């Protein structure tokens with residue numbers, strides 16, 4: 001992983017030893033490499049260079065203010081899915097005219113906030129939502145810029161929980177109803193059609209679903225044009241996968257080729273919503289082994305990070321590589337790396353060869369920059385970990401570890 005390598009036996013993030021960070025910040029801790037983040041973002045910029053493009057970083061993957069601000073300064077916008085994300089993006093200095101707003105359940109309040117902010121576009125996910133947005137915008141004397149999220153019914157060949165562009169999923173407007181909805185949108189007060197949106201799923205590791213989805217999207221854009229409705233943006237969503245183990249996902253350049261080669265006759269800018277492929281391989285979760293427990297059937301390494309800190313293995317059976325922070329000689333054992341949470345599903349690694357370790361040793365759960373901290377919770381009254389950003393030979397805490405007082409903020413005994 002770019003930005004994370006051994007120097008001798010010791011794991012470094014850029015030029016900083018992981019051990020040095022932990023001795024100052026404690027564990028568990030999320031550590032990100034600025035260089036890896038910048039390179040991932042730049043690879044999209046380079047891939048789409050020469051075409052009118054907005055990269056609207058899908059901040060659900062990692063919404064840390066520092067990361068948002070850094071990407072914002074590189075030109076990124078944001079794909080938001082809630083009023084809270086809109087607030088975060090703006091607080092980090094992302095200009096509103098680079099913000100797109102998706103999600104199937106936008107409330108009146110969220111619509112008002114986004115209209116007030118002057119966002120680039122609402123990605124509307126249903127007929128009822130379109131009517132509501134028309135009513136809310138009209139009541140404010142404003143016009144909301146809109147793309148309809150079209151569900152193209154393409155199998156993204158990924159985990160079912162993160163597959164969003166098939167008929168059976170809750171997302172978007174079915175492609176066979178979309179023309180009618182666009183015709184309706186064109187007549188509704190308070191609505192201005194500016195684009196078409198789609199996003200078929202996350203952690204896509206093959207090019208063919210992208211191809212199928214772009215084919216359908218471009219065909220639909222042409223159909224709209226024939227019906228007198230022209231859009232200025234195609235928002236193709238995110239979803240590009242990363243390497244967790246031995247996956248070989250397409251590169252942004254390959255995806256760009258598939259998109260840009262299909263646009264003839266359409267005068268459209270492209271909006272991209274990458275999340276995981278920007279931050280996923282730019283972050284790790286470091287945890288300290290507390291105990292070893294060997295039963296007649298299994299070896300358990302019990303660590304100070306658990307499913308509340310990183311839920312992907314428990315939720316999706318996701319694979320994350322595990323690296324020792326200091327390489328030791330000797331044989332590892334097959335077993336589980338588990339956390340302290342009171343759930344049998346609390347594991348970070350299951351039934352795999354674990355590196356040799358003793359209590360007090362540090363392990364790095366790799367590729368944890370996306371949907372890691374973002375999905376962390378306080379389950380079992382566990383304060384969420386600190387987040388640290390490394391830039392060259394410096395590191396900064398970009399989110400302090402939560403305290404016990406943070407855990408009870410807002411609560412009272414009545």
Ligand SMILES: Cc1ncc(COP(=O)(O)O)c(C=O)c1O
Nearest residue numbers: 058199202238239273274275276
């Ligand atoms: C609408 C939308 N855009 C973009 C993304 C980002 O996806 P990824 O992190 O896979 O790039 C998601 C999440 O899957 C999403 O729901």
Ligand SMILES: N[C@@H](CCCC[NH3+])C(=O)O
Nearest residue numbers: 060162202203312370371
């Ligand atoms: N949380 C998921 C990705 C969800 C994508 C959101 N649309 C993951 O960790 O893989």
